[in-house]
Amino acid sequence: MIKAITGTKDILPEDISKWYYVENIVRDVFSAYNYDEIRTPVFEETRLFARGIGEATDIVSKEMYTFTDRSDTSVTLKPEMTAAVVRALIEHSLDKKKALNKLFYISPMFRQERPQAGRLRQFHQFGAEALGSHSPMLDAEMIITAYDIISKFGLKHLQVKINSLGVPSSREKYKEILKEYLNPYFGKLSQESQKRFDINILRIFDSKDENDQKIMENAPLLIEFLDDESLEHFEVVKSVLLKAGIPYEIDPKLVRGLDYYTHTTFEVISGSVGSQSALCGGGRYNLLVEQLGGKDTPGIGFAAGIERILLACENEKSLELEDNKLDLYIVDIERANAEKIYNLALYFRRKGLKIEVDYAGRSVKAQMREANRCNARYTIMYGGEELERNETVLKNMETGDQKTFNIDDLDAITKTIVE
């Protein structure tokens, strides 16, 4: 048997209503904040991601689906969306047509990691990118938008964490200070953290090792070394969030792994998805557009994992989905009127009603069972002596009531069903 690739999942009909539910909310809320949808190809030239995300990041160095196509171009299935959106912005000069571009997307992403709860190799994200403004109001708005969307799924115990990474120069300075602080403890750090010391020292804050955490308790924090402008920017973000009633907390240890972040970073965390608790993550990236060959354009964005959100919703049983109901099932009493019944079905279907009939010539009992399984609101019992009198029976499946109609009076039948 050929199976789906490791880390990929079929979304079966029984689950599709959840996806519609999520996607509808996402589109509605983004629309309220005046975001327009953008769709980019699933694959791009490899160097876009290498340059945009950072050669040294885990995503680029060991997680991308990269291959050469038949014309020897190295292409990569998109592992995240920001670089692709920025590429499109530059390529189509969107920044010149409009001062501020507010874009959202819903799209599959690909990363070759070991699957676990809340992590797949093909997974789906929705997210947004706003390009063209330095305003801290926009940072706050982005966080509010993300929070608004996720709140609509009825999840409890959400945490919003924010931090500021400042500008690269102060961050570099800070890294040196952190190195000085950690040097005496180096031998006591966990192996993982010893590696991080050189590769990405900020990540040591994230360590799950108890001893590491103890050492980091008294470490100097990046936020203490921010320049005045970054601090002021951060102050505005916080005050807007406060007024909007977003229950945020400042997490000086919140470090994002992608190279392009500057200033504000944030995450929305849920306690009900297992170990991969970040439902959503994002931040400001003022240098990325220029880095990818565009004009100096500030940007900010976030991405949210749809599978993780659905996992949280399932664990909290927070989604209230309506049953998928069939309007009408037409039962062929004598199993001899297939063609007439099909035409009848056609009539109702073209009226926009959801109709099913039996294709297997089964017994009335079997057809009724099938109607029931389909959650049919009504059945028509077609045939028999009623048909001889040019009549047919409409049965309400919930109450069991039956009404007789003239077979030609389809309007009356439609009316009853629609009501």
Add this chain to the structure above:
RNA sequence: GUGAUCGUAGCUCAGUUGGUUAGAGCGUCUGGUUGUGGCCCAGAAGGUCGUGGGUUCAAAUCCCAUCGUUCACCCCA
């Protein structure tokens, strides 16, 4: 990439110290008289016991390999 875990019908699982034709519940299909569902009852279909080797008179059960699952680490949404 590392560690652990599990792999028996469509689904959830049972299968005793290796011993005859591998079981249950749910689901599916049919039927419980002539044209009516949800409950109930009866019957039927459905399994290369993940795959490949090995040990043994005998393997779903023991050993090895391999593929896959799940969870965690790393990292990230």
